[in-house]
Amino acid sequence: MPSGTDSTTDLLVVRGLRTTLRTPRGPLAVVDGADLRVPRRTTVGVVGESGSGKTMFARSLMNLLPAGAEVTAEELTFDDRELDPRRPPHRHFWGTEISMVFQDPMTALNPVRTVGAQICDPLRVHQGMGRGVARRRAAELLGHVGIPAPWSRLDQYPHELSGGMRQRVMIAVAISCEPKLLVADEPTTGLDVTVQRQILALLRRLKDEHGMAMLLISHDIALLADEVDQVGVMYAGQVVEHTDVAQIRGKAVRHRYTRALLQAHPDVNAPARTRLESIPGGPPDLLAMPEGCRFAARCEHAREICRATAPQPTRDPRTGAAFTCHFPHEPAEELV
Amino acid sequence: MNTTDTSTQDPLLRVEDLVVQYPTDAGTVHAVSGVTFDVHRGETLGIVGESGSGKSTLLRALLRLTPHTGGSVRYRDTVLTDLGEEPMRRLRPSLQMIMQDPIASLNPRRKVRDIVAEGLRIWPDRVTTSVEEQVAAGLDAVGMDIGIVGDRRPGSFSGGQCQRIAIARALALRPDVLFCDEPVSALDVSVQARVLNLVHDAKEALGLTVLFVSHDLGVVKSVSDRVMVMYLGRICEIAPVEEIYESPAHPYTNLLLSSAPGSHRPAPPDLTGETPSPLDPPSGCRFRTRCPLAQERCAAQAPPLRALPGGRGVACHFPLVTEDRDEAEAGATS
Numbered sequence: 001m002p003s004g005t006d007s008t009t010d011l012l013v014v015r016g017l018r019t020t021l022r023t024p025r026g027p028l029a030v031v032d033g034a035d036l037r038v039p040r041r042t043t044v045g046v047v048g049e050s051g052s053g054k055t056m057f058a059r060s061l062m063n064l065l066p067a068g069a070e071v072t073a074e075e076l077t078f079d080d081r082e083l084d085p086r087r088p089p090h091r092h093f094w095g096t097e098i099s100m101v102f103q104d105p106m107t108a109l110n111p112v113r114t115v116g117a118q119i120c121d122p123l124r125v126h127q128g129m130g131r132g133v134a135r136r137r138a139a140e141l142l143g144h145v146g147i148p149a150p151w152s153r154l155d156q157y158p159h160e161l162s163g164g165m166r167q168r169v170m171i172a173v174a175i176s177c178e179p180k181l182l183v184a185d186e187p188t189t190g191l192d193v194t195v196q197r198q199i200l201a202l203l204r205r206l207k208d209e210h211g212m213a214m215l216l217i218s219h220d221i222a223l224l225a226d227e228v229d230q231v232g233v234m235y236a237g238q239v240v241e242h243t244d245v246a247q248i249r250g251k252a253v254r255h256r257y258t259r260a261l262l263q264a265h266p267d268v269n270a271p272a273r274t275r276l277e278s279i280p281g282g283p284p285d286l287l288a289m290p291e292g293c294r295f296a297a298r299c300e301h302a303r304e305i306c307r308a309t310a311p312q313p314t315r316d317p318r319t320g321a322a323f324t325c326h327f328p329h330e331p332a333e334e335l336v
Numbered sequence: 337m338n339t340t341d342t343s344t345q346d347p348l349l350r351v352e353d354l355v356v357q358y359p360t361d362a363g364t365v366h367a368v369s370g371v372t373f374d375v376h377r378g379e380t381l382g383i384v385g386e387s388g389s390g391k392s393t394l395l396r397a398l399l400r401l402t403p404h405t406g407g408s409v410r411y412r413d414t415v416l417t418d419l420g421e422e423p424m425r426r427l428r429p430s431l432q433m434i435m436q437d438p439i440a441s442l443n444p445r446r447k448v449r450d451i452v453a454e455g456l457r458i459w460p461d462r463v464t465t466s467v468e469e470q471v472a473a474g475l476d477a478v479g480m481d482i483g484i485v486g487d488r489r490p491g492s493f494s495g496g497q498c499q500r501i502a503i504a505r506a507l508a509l510r511p512d513v514l515f516c517d518e519p520v521s522a523l524d525v526s527v528q529a530r531v532l533n534l535v536h537d538a539k540e541a542l543g544l545t546v547l548f549v550s551h552d553l554g555v556v557k558s559v560s561d562r563v564m565v566m567y568l569g570r571i572c573e574i575a576p577v578e579e580i581y582e583s584p585a586h587p588y589t590n591l592l593l594s595s596a597p598g599s600h601r602p603a604p605p606d607l608t609g610e611t612p613s614p615l616d617p618p619s620g621c622r623f624r625t626r627c628p629l630a631q632e633r634c635a636a637q638a639p640p641l642r643a644l645p646g647g648r649g650v651a652c653h654f655p656l657v658t659e660d661r662d663e664a665e666a667g668a669t670s
Contacts, residue, residue, distance in 0.1 A: 049525065049526060050524055146607065147608075148608065162610050164608075192387055193551065193595045193596055194591055194595045194606060194610075195610055197603060198607060201607075221525075222597040223597035223598075225597075264529040266528075266529075266552070266555045267554055268553050268593070268599050272557050272558070272581065273536075273560075273577070274557075275536070276528075276532060276533065277529060278530035
């Protein structure tokens with residue numbers, strides 16, 4: 001994607017990812033031809049509204065899909081290794097190469113096991129540590145993620161911790177085996193804004209210290225603008241724009257949906273009582289996907305061709321951003 | 337006590353020293369601990385705070401949906417906190433509420449036309465033309481056509497559409513005050529904008545007064561005339577929206593603003609601090625356990641909400657904005 005796209009710099013390359021769930025109404029393509037690259041030591045954000053497929057995209061990478069789900073891809077490369085999405089690699093892959101932080105730590109952690117036991121699991125399974133060594137390492141990890149008095153926390157249960165502390169525990173589990181890629185799916189969504197800031201700062205620090213790459217998934221485009229290097233925008237199962245964060249911050253985006261998303265967002269720096277621009281209608285039914293551009297029905301710039309033909313990926317020659325739009329937004333400075 | 341210049345105009349709502357406590361097995365929850373503020377006619381007052389701040393409990397207590405433990409609420413000439421059940425009920429059409437979960441707040445078995453008409457059927461004196469016409473007008477105001485949606489049930493609508501139906505239901509009664517409790521926090525951003533615009537348009541068209549509770553600082557800024565910041569059951573600060581966002585006076589407001597995504601404000605050091613339990617709030621100033629400026633006095637004595645120039649009020653012993661009138665005015669003119 002933007003600047004430097006040769007395979008050696010990309011840790012993860014996803015091309016044409018398609019994830020189909022089995023539902024009573026028939027097969028449902030929740031991710032339908034998504035492309036995304038994550039360069040090494042880089043944070044890529046994925047933004048999308050509910051139903052855009054951002055969580056299913058992450059879960060497809062983690063092999064954490066409901067029974068009966070089917071994943072195919074034109075290309076899926078991790079750390080210069082070709083992966084076959086239908087034949088998952090050895091179980092040591094998840095946890096040591098890629099690991100995940102989930103949205104709700106209360107349901108992701110086991111409520112009847114102590115925090116210490118849950119951090120020790122990956123250390124013992126993947127790294128073959130003995131009980132005592134793993135416990136010492138677990139205490140170190142808890143301290144590392146900013147939990148005060150880590151030794152006394154090891155024997156506590158998740159319900160004894162606050163939401164922010166639980167999320168720190170889950171992060172400790174996720175980084176315990178030093179993964180190369182950390183997938184964080186809405187890691188701060190249930191948390192208060194002051195705690196959210198702490199957790200994001202923690203993730204940033206860990207990413208830098210461990211040289212990890214991170215895939216940060218969020219519905220909040222302002223949060224991603226603060227935290228990430230690149231942003232992938234998902235709509236109806238596809239990545240419709242992938243751009244450097246500078247274009248998001250400068251509102252110099254190309255896809256009409258990205259533009260609409262920015263204008264609907266209540267910006268804390270905008271003048272008070274700024275009227276927001278809503279996006280009419282709702283996302284398309286995944287079982288009755290339109291022929292052409294999937295955003296066309298809600299797009300004020302849509303013309304006949306948008307409804308007839310799906311736009312092909314285009315690259316912005318100036319910024320390197322990739323987008324799929326027949327009539328892209330022209331940022332002000334480019335207007336002739 | 338005065339937080340704003342209210343001498344010229346009687347406030348529409350006057351809340352004095354309101355206290356809400358709940359007994360639980362674990363002890364007493366101090367949800368709202370003595371809050372005093374006014375709401376002026378025609379304004380939108382944003383109420384912002386994190387979980388446990390008491391903002392939703394406060395809203396519910398104003399409407400007597402939650403029993404209060406002490407203090408008073410006056411609406412126009414009526415003291416709501418002294419009122420019996422029946423006179424309170426008769427005021428309810430004027431005091432309408434929009435809830436957080438749009439789907440749960442609509443009866444799933446009823447048709448949209450009946451949901452919106454329900455209030456009018458209970459309160460015939462609120463019918464100026466006919467129930468049918470007012471229901472159609474209410475739905476039209478939220479961008480829905482009664483011919484298309486009237487016979488459908490809530491299950492066939494999205495969250496944003498359900499919230500618009502809930503707004504139509506509230507507006508059909510021609511209320512005086514609209515109480516909004518996190519009305520957009522369950523909605524996607526593209527839909528949220530539409531609901532916020534509807535609330536604003538209805539306020540302008542009907543001359544409503546709006547109380548708007550939210551945890552989202554961007555949302556509060558986009559709708560409010562004045563903003564009240566709450567922390568652990570107390571008011572930290574109340575001020576016109578521009579002043580709160582440009583020069584917060586309370587250290588907690590400052591922390592909140594610098595934590596907001598996209599704010600680009602330097603963060604004060606609060607590396608692991610979290611809101612303490614409302615079961616056992618700190619003595620004195622409730623924010624002192626996380627406050628970078630806290631001193632001994634903050635633990636000993638709860639700071640009263642005192643007036644600052646420009647119609648502001650702040651409850652802090654060491655506010656970030658000076659209360660010296662001359663100095664403040666000199667600063668404003670320079």
